[in-house]
Amino acid sequence: MGALQCNRRTAAFALAGLLLYPVAVSLPMIRVDQFGHHNDASILEGTATLLSGGHVLVGVVVLLCSIVLPLGKLLSLLTLSAGGWLMRREHRALTYHFVEFTGRWGMLDVLLVAILVAVLKLGDMVEVSAGPAALAFTACVVLSLLASASFDPHSLWSDSDLVTADETSDDK
Amino acid sequence: MTSKDDNSKSADLPSAVMRPEGRSSLIWIVPLLAAILVGWIGYRAWHLRGTVITIHLDEGYDLRVGDDVRYRGIAVGTIRSIVLSRDLDGIEIQAALQSNASGLARAGSRFWVVRPQLDVTGVAGLETIVGPRYLAVVPGDGPPSDRFVGLNEPPFVESIEPGDLEITLATSRRGSLRAGAPLLYRQVQVGTILSVGLASDSASVEARVRIHKPFVRLIRPETKFWNAGGIDATFGIRGMSIQTESIESLLAGGVGLATPPFAGEVVRNGHRFMLEEKAETEWLAWEPAIPIGSSLLPVGATVPTPMRAVIGWKEGRWIKSDRSRQGWVLQTKSGLLGPADLFAAGEGAGEGDALLEVEGKSIALKGDHQVYVGGLAVLAEQVSSNIWPASKKRNATSPEDCLVFADPASKPLPLAASRLTEEDGKWRIDSALGIDEVWHGAPVIARADGMLVGLLLVEDDTACVALLSTEKVAGAEK
Numbered sequence: 157m158g159a160l161q162c163n164r165r166t167a168a169f170a171l172a173g174l175l176l177y178p179v180a181v182s183l184p185m186i187r188v189d190q191f192g193h194h195n196d197a198s199i200l201e202g203t204a205t206l207l208s209g210g211h212v213l214v215g216v217v218v219l220l221c222s223i224v225l226p227l228g229k230l231l232s233l234l235t236l237s238a239g240g241w242l243m244r245r246e247h248r249a250l251t252y253h254f255v256e257f258t259g260r261w262g263m264l265d266v267l268l269v270a271i272l273v274a275v276l277k278l279g280d281m282v283e284v285s286a287g288p289a290a291l292a293f294t295a296c297v298v299l300s301l302l303a304s305a306s307f308d309p310h311s312l313w314s315d316s317d318l319v320t321a322d323e324t325s326d327d328k
Numbered sequence: 329m330t331s332k333d334d335n336s337k338s339a340d341l342p343s344a345v346m347r348p349e350g351r352s353s354l355i356w357i358v359p360l361l362a363a364i365l366v367g368w369i370g371y372r373a374w375h376l377r378g379t380v381i382t383i384h385l386d387e388g389y390d391l392r393v394g395d396d397v398r399y400r401g402i403a404v405g406t407i408r409s410i411v412l413s414r415d416l417d418g419i420e421i422q423a424a425l426q427s428n429a430s431g432l433a434r435a436g437s438r439f440w441v442v443r444p445q446l447d448v449t450g451v452a453g454l455e456t457i458v459g460p461r462y463l464a465v466v467p468g469d470g471p472p473s474d475r476f477v478g479l480n481e482p483p484f485v486e487s488i489e490p491g492d493l494e495i496t497l498a499t500s501r502r503g504s505l506r507a508g509a510p511l512l513y514r515q516v517q518v519g520t521i522l523s524v525g526l527a528s529d530s531a532s533v534e535a536r537v538r539i540h541k542p543f544v545r546l547i548r549p550e551t552k553f554w555n556a557g558g559i560d561a562t563f564g565i566r567g568m569s570i571q572t573e574s575i576e577s578l579l580a581g582g583v584g585l586a587t588p589p590f591a592g593e594v595v596r597n598g599h600r601f602m603l604e605e606k607a608e609t610e611w612l613a614w615e616p617a618i619p620i621g622s623s624l625l626p627v628g629a630t631v632p633t634p635m636r637a638v639i640g641w642k643e644g645r646w647i648k649s650d651r652s653r654q655g656w657v658l659q660t661k662s663g664l665l666g667p668a669d670l671f672a673a674g675e676g677a678g679e680g681d682a683l684l685e686v687e688g689k690s691i692a693l694k695g696d697h698q699v700y701v702g703g704l705a706v707l708a709e710q711v712s713s714n715i716w717p718a719s720k721k722r723n724a725t726s727p728e729d730c731l732v733f734a735d736p737a738s739k740p741l742p743l744a745a746s747r748l749t750e751e752d753g754k755w756r757i758d759s760a761l762g763i764d765e766v767w768h769g770a771p772v773i774a775r776a777d778g779m780l781v782g783l784l785l786v787e788d789d790t791a792c793v794a795l796l797s798t799e800k801v802a803g804a805e806k
Contacts, residue, residue, distance in 0.1 A: 164355060165355050168355040168356055168358045168359050169358060171358075171359040171362075172358045172359040172361070172362030172363075173362070175359060175362040175363050175366050176362050176365065176366055178366075179366050179369050179370060179373075183369065183373050196394075288369050288372055288373050288376075289369070291365070291369065292365065292366065292369055295362065295365065299358070299362070
């Protein structure tokens with residue numbers, strides 16, 4: 157029952173993160189005012205600018221680290237926590253390895269820190285204010301962290317049928 | 329509890345110890361909250377996106393994505409994208425107007441790029457030398473629209489005030505006429521040339537001219553217009569004489585105008601006048617007295633022209649000191665109307681007459697002025713030909729909205745009825761208004777009908793409106 161509980165929590169966090177994800181990457185993240193000239197930048201736009209500007213390597217890295225991998229992580233966590241009916245066990249193990257991997261490489265949270273540092277550093281010269289996506293983005297980061305932290309890997313090998321059997325027999 | 333060994337595959341795996349936990353369904357509030365947050369942010373983003381419009385311009389003038397669309401000096405939108413138009417004959421600008429400014433997106437709205445401009449009529453767009461360019465807009469009045477063709481030059485009249493008069497001047501050649509040039513009456517600008525072009529049959533040049541509202545009454549059917557641009561130089565045996573309307577019109581071109589006395593009624597919109605090459609000497613000698621309006625008074629109301637008056641007297645028995653008091657007086661048919669203290673020396677005045685100086689005349693005061701209840705007095709003197717008509721006076725009782733006129737060159741002082749309290753025949757003015765002593769004696773005109781109702785008196789930092797009264801103060805005559 158415990159594993160199920162944990163997974164339910166993971167599923168809730170991952171689902172919430174996934175809901176926020178499109179808003180976080182597509183809406184303006186920061187608004188930069190420089191000498192009266194202002195510019196809105198969203199994560200998607202920024203990546204597209206990098207790629208179209210010829211910075212293929214950097215663009216791909218940013219695309220992977222801040223868009224693809226975080227999304228993959230959230231999706232994997234959601235499917236893992238949904239229980240055994242979605243995936244066969246070997247696949248689940250593989251997926252869990254993927255989550256572990258993306259947790260190391262998905263730089264969503266690091267990106268947030270990087271942006272904050274940049275904002276603080278630019279200070280007087282440039283006025284930087286948060287866009288509507290900043291809130292969604294922060295929430296998304298926190299939810300993704302919570303989801304991976306609350307995930308209980310034990311559920312990978314404890315079958316959901318088994319747990320149900322437990323509940324009915326021993327819980328009283 | 330431990331999990332039972334039903335499944336053969338999981339049999340070799342170690343069993344986990346499970347702890348029971350609290351209510352689990354509460355956790356689903358988190359995705360619900362996230363959904364609400366997404367909805368809110370999405371709605372706001374959609375709401376703030378505003379109205380997207382497309383503007384075609386011939387020239388971009390270094391306008392960039394992210395620059396403002398401004399109206400009345402504040403940003404009302406942002407430029408989203410700038411691309412070359414498909415047939416290369418201009419640029420297409422996509423701008424997003426804020427939702428509260430979406431009313432600007434209507435047919436007839438004019439857009440232009442504000443950039444630094446320096447020419448003989450003045451300097452414009454200075455802020456864009458250092459700062460970014462921006463797109464300025466003047467709203468139209470047509471139905472909502474999202475496609476516009478921008479202007480290459482700023483339009484000349486940015487705001488069209490109701491009550492302005494538009495007339496047409498026709499002439500045989502363009503001379504120095506140009507859009508934006510001033511119309512000068514006694515070298516004071518009373519209007520602006522809106523556009524210059526050939527008449528539809530190309531037989532003459534026509535200029536569309538806007539007369540600003542306060543000066544509309546100057547334009548009569550007999551009014552003469554002449555080209556005031558450039559220099560008129562005559563060489564003769566006595567040397568050279570140069571005549572020009574003003575330096576401004578010398579450089580920028582302009583139109584002079586003069587109206588003879590008894591020139592007929594005020595003209596209507598669209599009236600056509602001939603523009604003469606130069607002014608005749610006779611025109612320049614015309615001196616009609618045409619009361620020009622104030623935008624705060626009803627149409628046709630006369631604006632009073634009070635005169636500054638200074639009363640001087642000597643004080644002290646042995647050591648004489650000069651004392652004086654100043655204020656405004658108004659010429660009426662029966663004499664000068666003004667505050668009673670302007671027509672009599674203060675207490676403690678020594679021998680010798682007090683002198684009243686007004687309009688360059690010195691009047692020895694002998695105390696023969698007529699004092700009325702309320703602090704007003706009339707001195708039977710005629711110093712000005714600009715007489716305030718007796719028909720434009722009336723008695724007032726309860727406070728009403730008024731205008732106070734003093735210096736003709738400065739703006740009238742509005743007095744709202746709510747700032748006035750009736751007090752034994754006077755209207756006390758709220759001290760919060762802080763009325764300066766310079767207004768002492770200034771005529772007070774009712775907003776409703778343009779009638780003179782009294783004079784403003786300022787004594788010891790308290791101001792009141794002394795109402796006109798026919799009741800004389802008994803024994804006030806010295």
